Amino acid sequence: MKNWFNKGEHWIWFSASAVSVSVVLVFGLLAMIAYKGLLHFWAHDVYDYQVTHSNGQIEQVIGELHDTKFKLVTDDANPEIVHEVPEYLIKTGNRDVYGIDFKWINSRNLELEKAKLADNITVVERYQWGNVYGYLESLTVDGQVIATGSAVKEVLQELAERGTALHEEILYIEKTVIGGINYKINRLRLEQKKLELEGEYDAKTEAEFEAERAVLNEEFIAQQTSIQRLYDQANELGEVTLGIAGGQKITVKIKQIVRFWQPNNMSLLSKIGFFFGSVGNFLTEDPREANTEGGVFPAIVGTVTMVLLMTILVTPMGVLAAVYMSEYAKEGPVLRLVRISINNLAGVPSIVFGIFGLGFFVYILGGSIDDLFYGYAAPNPVFGTPGLLWASLTMALLTLPVVIVSTQEGLSRIPRSLREGGLALGATKFETITRIVLPMATPAIMTGLILAIARAAGEVAPLMLVGVVKLAPTLPVDFNAPFIHLENKFMHLGFHIYDVGFQSPNVEASQPLVYATSLLLVVIIVSLNLGAIMIRNRLRERYKALDN
Amino acid sequence: MKEVTSFSMNSASDKLKLENEEIAIEVKDWNLYYGSKKALNGVTMKLPKNRVTAFIGPSGCGKSTLLRCFNRMNDLIDSVSVDGDILLYDENMYSKHMDVSALRRRVGMVFQKPNPFPKTIFENVCYGLRLQNVRDKQVLNETVEWALRGANLWEEVKDRLDENALSLSGGQQQRLCIARAIAIKPEVLLLDEPTSALDPISTLAVEELIFELKKDFTILIVTHNMQQAARVSDYTAFMYMGDLVEYTDTDTLFTNPKLKQTEDYISGRYG
Numbered sequence: 001m002k003n004w005f006n007k008g009e010h011w012i013w014f015s016a017s018a019v020s021v022s023v024v025l026v027f028g029l030l031a032m033i034a035y036k037g038l039l040h041f042w043a044h045d046v047y048d049y050q051v052t053h054s055n056g057q058i059e060q061v062i063g064e065l066h067d068t069k070f071k072l073v074t075d076d077a078n079p080e081i082v083h084e085v086p087e088y089l090i091k092t093g094n095r096d097v098y099g100i101d102f103k104w105i106n107s108r109n110l111e112l113e114k115a116k117l118a119d120n121i122t123v124v125e126r127y128q129w130g131n132v133y134g135y136l137e138s139l140t141v142d143g144q145v146i147a148t149g150s151a152v153k154e155v156l157q158e159l160a161e162r163g164t165a166l167h168e169e170i171l172y173i174e175k176t177v178i179g180g181i182n183y184k185i186n187r188l189r190l191e192q193k194k195l196e197l198e199g200e201y202d203a204k205t206e207a208e209f210e211a212e213r214a215v216l217n218e219e220f221i222a223q224q225t226s227i228q229r230l231y232d233q234a235n236e237l238g239e240v241t242l243g244i245a246g247g248q249k250i251t252v253k254i255k256q257i258v259r260f261w262q263p264n265n266m267s268l269l270s271k272i273g274f275f276f277g278s279v280g281n282f283l284t285e286d287p288r289e290a291n292t293e294g295g296v297f298p299a300i301v302g303t304v305t306m307v308l309l310m311t312i313l314v315t316p317m318g319v320l321a322a323v324y325m326s327e328y329a330k331e332g333p334v335l336r337l338v339r340i341s342i343n344n345l346a347g348v349p350s351i352v353f354g355i356f357g358l359g360f361f362v363y364i365l366g367g368s369i370d371d372l373f374y375g376y377a378a379p380n381p382v383f384g385t386p387g388l389l390w391a392s393l394t395m396a397l398l399t400l401p402v403v404i405v406s407t408q409e410g411l412s413r414i415p416r417s418l419r420e421g422g423l424a425l426g427a428t429k430f431e432t433i434t435r436i437v438l439p440m441a442t443p444a445i446m447t448g449l450i451l452a453i454a455r456a457a458g459e460v461a462p463l464m465l466v467g468v469v470k471l472a473p474t475l476p477v478d479f480n481a482p483f484i485h486l487e488n489k490f491m492h493l494g495f496h497i498y499d500v501g502f503q504s505p506n507v508e509a510s511q512p513l514v515y516a517t518s519l520l521l522v523v524i525i526v527s528l529n530l531g532a533i534m535i536r537n538r539l540r541e542r543y544k545a546l547d548n
Numbered sequence: 549m550k551e552v553t554s555f556s557m558n559s560a561s562d563k564l565k566l567e568n569e570e571i572a573i574e575v576k577d578w579n580l581y582y583g584s585k586k587a588l589n590g591v592t593m594k595l596p597k598n599r600v601t602a603f604i605g606p607s608g609c610g611k612s613t614l615l616r617c618f619n620r621m622n623d624l625i626d627s628v629s630v631d632g633d634i635l636l637y638d639e640n641m642y643s644k645h646m647d648v649s650a651l652r653r654r655v656g657m658v659f660q661k662p663n664p665f666p667k668t669i670f671e672n673v674c675y676g677l678r679l680q681n682v683r684d685k686q687v688l689n690e691t692v693e694w695a696l697r698g699a700n701l702w703e704e705v706k707d708r709l710d711e712n713a714l715s716l717s718g719g720q721q722q723r724l725c726i727a728r729a730i731a732i733k734p735e736v737l738l739l740d741e742p743t744s745a746l747d748p749i750s751t752l753a754v755e756e757l758i759f760e761l762k763k764d765f766t767i768l769i770v771t772h773n774m775q776q777a778a779r780v781s782d783y784t785a786f787m788y789m790g791d792l793v794e795y796t797d798t799d800t801l802f803t804n805p806k807l808k809q810t811e812d813y814i815s816g817r818y819g
Contacts, residue, residue, distance in 0.1 A: 330626075415663070417659055417661055417663040418663050418665065420621060420624070420657075420659065420663070421659065421663040421664075421665065421725070421728075422665070422675075423621070423624070423652065424619060424621065424652055424656065424657040424659075424729070425652065425653070425656070425675060425676040425679065425728065425729070425732060426649045426650065426652045426653035426676060426679055426680075426732065427649065427679050428649050431679055435675075435679075436665055440666060542666060542712070543666045
């Protein structure tokens with residue numbers, strides 16, 4: 001035994017167990033997020049419960065089982081005995097009728113021991129008011145009943161598909177086409193204001209502007225009418241009536257239907273298909289209903305754009321600073337102070353960076369830019385308000401220490417002999433740095449960027465102050481020149497999680513969405529990092545023989 | 549290409565005389581300090597053109613330091629200060645107007661440990677040319693071939709010029725570094741213990757190379773190996789504790805040293 005300790009075996013066991021615990025924690029975390037998040041996209045079975053109330057009345061509850069909790073209840077006959085009574089959280093939907101989507105039921109009050117699958121139940125996802133759980137009864141077009149009972153499904157299928165197609169077309173025209181026209185009209189207006197301010201707005205330019213504006217207005221009206229036509233078509237699709245639990249009826253306009261499905265009649269294969277369809281919708285659609293439903297596409301675009309822009313900003317800043325500090329600056333108290341400051345900068349709470357970003361970048365820098373170049377837009381701020389550029393800059397500042405420190409580390413590892421080799425061939429110091437030292441330090445620079453990306457993509461607090469919003473009207477990147485709009489506000493997955501999870505009126509409905517968004521955020525950070533790691537490995541491969 | 553000077557094997561019958569040589573570098577009362585510590589003590593010597601001059605002496609005697617003065621490599625160390633003059637063909641190396649990069653192009657250097665850049669063999673050799681903004685493909689190709697042939701490496705690497713230089717063996721790497729140094733056609737070549745990290749066969753290859761190269765270059769070599777100094781050099785300088793103790797043609801120094809200190813060192817009694 002003593003021998004065992006002397007050999008240091010116990011240290012190996014200690015460190016191995018520390019590693020195991022970390023691995024288990026990481027994978028446990030990921031597994032939990034993945035399970036809870038992905039469950040959201042599954043076509044759950046819908047059950048039919050009969051609940052007895054204290055007054056003897058029997059109430060029918062139809063819905064998906066979402067959660068189970070155990071309540072401790074003392075036995076009526078013998079107070080010594082405590083029963084664990086399960087309570088079920090049922091998603092009943094039909095918010096417009098019941099007022100809420102969820103209902104807790106106590107298993108003691110259930111009529112039947114086992115939950116019964118509801119036959120032919122249909123779940124209808126709507127653009128507003130959430131899901132409907134009910135039985136298809138009749139389909140009416142133009143006041144005429146054209147199908148009842150089991151025939152409804154087939155007709156509805158076709159009509160609903162036409163409805164979603166129309167919806168997408170309307171969305172495209174509204175967002176992209178009319179959005180583009182509006183963008184141009186707004187630019188025209190600003191240009192006019194600018195010319196007016198400079199006193200160069202004369203009759204000739206006025207005529208030109210008016211002509212251009214007339215063309216745009218005409219286009220706008222034309223698009224408006226085509227949209228109106230589409231709306232009319234959508235209205236004419238008719239409506240479907242469903243019978244819901246409790247004997248009531250819900251009538252849903254077909255243009256309101258996102259999709260519908262009959263979970264209890266679906267095979268495993270079609271459920272898997274449904275699952276991937278839901279994931280696809282989640283990734284590509286805009287959020288609906290105060291972000292509690294629909295997709296997260298704008299948040300994905302916002303997060304990725306912000307991170308990439310941050311990378312572009314932080315790399316030159318960090319690398320130049322590191323090169324100066326380790327190659328040019330003279331060793332001494334000043335340099336030591338700078339080093340200490342940089343290391344401490346890494347420990348400053350991120351919200352402080354947010355405050356700095358708001359105070360300095362947004363108000364001072366952005367305000368001055370507005371005064372200098374966008375005076376004609378006053379009183380509307382252009383850069384003097386939180387936006388993508390300021391968010392990226394703040395994040396670049398936040399991650400700067402990481403990039404500087406790892407670049408310095410990389411620079412200090414380049415052997416002296418190689419620098420001398422370069423200098424001995426008549427290279428100046430600058431040439432040696434740019435041609436030999438920096439290329440060889442690229443793996444270390446990439447390491448810094450990987451850490452920076454990981455930090456920046458996950459940070460939320462400072463972003464709330466410098467550019468992230470709950471719902472951005474436009475994407476930061478689109479098809480209108482100059483394609484990337486640095487002054488726009490944007491959405492971010494991290495903030496989206498916070499907003500959906502804790503600021504939403506419908507907490508239970510949005511909970512799975514929180515997990516799903518978290519999973520997505522992790523996946524995005526991991527894939528951004530994997531990209532950077534792949535580049536780094538390729539660079540390392542090139543310089544690998546150097547380490548001996 | 550430089551004019552090829554006739555050279556002679558260093559045999560006793562054909563004595564070299566420093567007085568008869570054309571002088572490439574002249575050192576006048578040269579002192580060097582690391583901070584306050586004196587490392588070179590009033591060195592004065594004349595180094596002949598197109599000859600191999602070896603510097604020998606025990607570790608820490610200042611021979612490498614002196615060698616690094618000839619291309620101002622010591623400038624890189626902050627604590628170094630110098631006084632005296634070193635003339636390269638009557639031009640003061642340490643004058644204020646001297647362009648150090650240009651000087652280093654005229655005085656090439658090969659280091660103790662092979663230090664190829666992590667680039668292809670081809671790029672390593674033409675690195676110096678690229679610094680001078682030579683873009684002509686043909687010039688580059690010809691120079692690379694000439695330099696690699698000059699360094700006796702061409703036959704071994706001609707089919708893999710695009711491979712990473714780090715894939716070469718140690719001896720090949722050192723010859724590559726020599727090729728890299730001669731590719732910019734310097735006037736003087738400094739070799740700082742060029743074979744100390746190499747095996748005997750590679751050492752022999754480099755020594756043969758030195759013998760070939762002195763046709764075109766003035767070569768100064770620092771070595772710990774006295775046999776090597778005797779084999780390759782025409783003149784030898786023995787240094788001790790920052791002093792230039794004895795400096796004469798190699799034959800005389802090894803067979804008939806003037807000073808007891810030199811004799812003790814070369815006969816292995818100390819050092």
